[in-house]
């Protein structure tokens with residue numbers, strides 16, 4: 369089952385343990401050396417080519433806005449003003465909320481259609497990887513990423529670049545799927561966070577704190593909540609939706625927010 373030459377994508381250790389088998393050839397592994405959980409083998413994804421991405425967001429605009437609003441509020445509690453960069457900004461819904469609160473916002477997005485949509489609405493968005501933007505040192509007061517970090521193959525390089533462009537005492541604010549949660553256990557391989565070709569990393573509050581601190585950011589605030597589950601029209605989706613709401617109320621949801629400050 370385990371790829372013959374498998375090693376940790378973060379620390380290169382070969383001490384990997386299988387946590388969950390997904391569709392062949394993918395499985396979720398935990399590294400016994402650095403403890404990061406990851407999907408192997410590596411798959412190549414080109415995000416620019418997803419043609420239905422924009423349509424999906426626009427067809428569910430109100431839903432996505434209600435999903436992003438609490439995340440922006442969380443960021444606002446950490447850093448109430450300043451220059452913001454939203455990485456993986458999609459249709460710009462997070463930027464819209466941030467603009468309402470008075471932030472000066474810019475966004476990065478790989479999907480060309482989503483970038484065109486943002487530009488048509490007057491948002492300042494670049495169709496670039498962070499590494500290719502060449503922002504000056506200490507540019508941003510706050511960088512937000514909602515469900516983005518799990519997609520980034522070269523985590524160390526990416527975090528180094530983030531550390532360079534965030535101002536001294538500036539913030540990194542993330543929202544992440546949480547696999548170590550009741551709903552993920554109930555849904556097993558059908559849980560939203562198991563997207564083998566796209567979701568490379570799977571964090572817990574503990575592992576993300578460790579990982580961010582290793583890369584020059586100190587975690588200052590966390591909040592656990594839940595992914596949105598529509599109540600649906602059949603018994604199964606209704607049961608899942610109700611369970612997700614109950615879990616969130618009990619502080620056992622399957623998503624969490626993290627704010628970390630540059631050291």
Ligand SMILES: [Zn+2]
Pocket residue numbers: 376377378379380381399400401402403404
């Ligand atoms: Zn490792």
